[in-house]
Amino acid sequence: MTLRTGxxxxxxxxxxxxxxxxGGTAGGALAAAVSNGGGLGLLGAGGGDRGWLDRELEILTAGTDRPWGVGFQTWAASVEIVEYVLERGPRAVMLSFGDPGALAAPVRRAGVPLILQVTDLEEARRAVDLGADVIVAQGTESGGHGARRGRSTLPFVPVVVDLAAPVPVLAAGGIADGRGVAAALVLGAAGALIGSRFQATVESLVDPGNAKAIVDGKGEQTERNRVLDIARGSSWPARYTARTLAHPHLDRWRGREAELAADPRARADYDDDVARGVIPAQPVWAGEAIDLIADLPSAADLVPALAAQAEDALLRATHPS
Structure with missing residues (x-):
């Protein structure tokens, strides 16, 4: 069986x-490995730091001759940095978190496929209106940032599929093995966008301690919060929270976000703990499906393995004997 989709x-x-x-994890080596494995590698450009992009784009373009793309945090990136990346020849540009209108314009002018990630139906309708070539429907099970008042992947994806048709939809959130990919296809999606599982690979830029925490962690230990963004002085919009594993500063400030934001010592305490190695430089972004992550393979090997698992799951579902 070959899983051909739109x-x-x-x-x-x-x-x-x-x-x-x-952002900061999906570097050039990881994006190239996913593309070499037969998927679509998307470089995590975040807000578009020029130095980081130059370094990682060189690694990416030297590492694969297969299709690849770049993803930006819409609220943080600029039109200028998107235009700069478009000059490097990506096969796709993905925009997430915020109104993508201004950043979508140069992508459309360049004729490059536009991928828009959505976290609710308002964002999905906006993506359709903007002429997205692919829409990513992100459920709240996902690791890292997502909608504070979003919806679970299982009910959200088919609603977006129906709303966006015939635009292909990718499912995201809580997918860490081939069974999750198969489930996305059954829901009507044209594929899956996967994060936490690819963090735990040899090509990921994630700190080794964070990768081990993902392998050892359980979904029930994850929590969606704004505390760690506030504590580390991040400018993420308040409508987006982040799912992470347990963290000392989360335990210290949970439910006291306003007090945390007003405390001038809190950021200094956080930075001091990072400097002393008490906490990692970045929180452990992790989705609810991390129970399914038990090793640190190459992403180039992981992609076909996930596809084979998905094919097997679909065959067993339709031919259980």
Missing amino acids: FTEMFGVRHPIALAPM
Whole structure:
């Protein structure tokens, strides 16, 4: 069985699997490995730091001759940095978190496929109106940032599929093995965008201690919160919280976000703990499906393995004997 979908045909990739463009984690080596494995590797450009982009784009373009793309945090990136990346020849640009209108314009002018991630139906309707070529429906099970008042992947994806048709939709959130990819396809999606599972790979830029925490962690230990963004002085919009594993500063400030934001010592305490190695430099962004992550493979090997698991799951579901 070959899992051919509108997504695989649009990008000329073998498997309906895309790398979530996790800022600071999905670097050039990881994006190249996912593309080499037959998926679509998406570089996690975040707000678009020029130095980081130059370094990681060089690694990416040297590491693969297969389709790849770049993802930006819409609230933090500029039109200028998007235009700069478009000059490097990506096969796709993905925009997430915020109104993508201004950043979508240069992508459309360049004729590059536009991927828009949505976390609620208002964002999904906006994505359709903007002419997205692919829409990512992100459920609240996802690791890292997502909607504070979002919806779970299982009910959210088919609603977006129906609303966006015939635009291909990728499912995101709580997908960490081939069974999750198969479930996304059954829900009507054209594939899956996967984050936490790809953090725990040899090509990921994630801190080794954080990777081990993901392998050892359980979904029930994750929590969606704004505390750690406030404590580390991040400018993420309040409508987006982040799912992380347990953290000392989360335990210290849970439910006291306003007090935390007003405390001038809190950021200093956080930075001091990072400097002393008490806490990692970045929180452990992790989704609810981390129970399914037990190793640190190469992403190039992981992509076809996930696809094979998905094919097997679909065959067993339709031919249980």
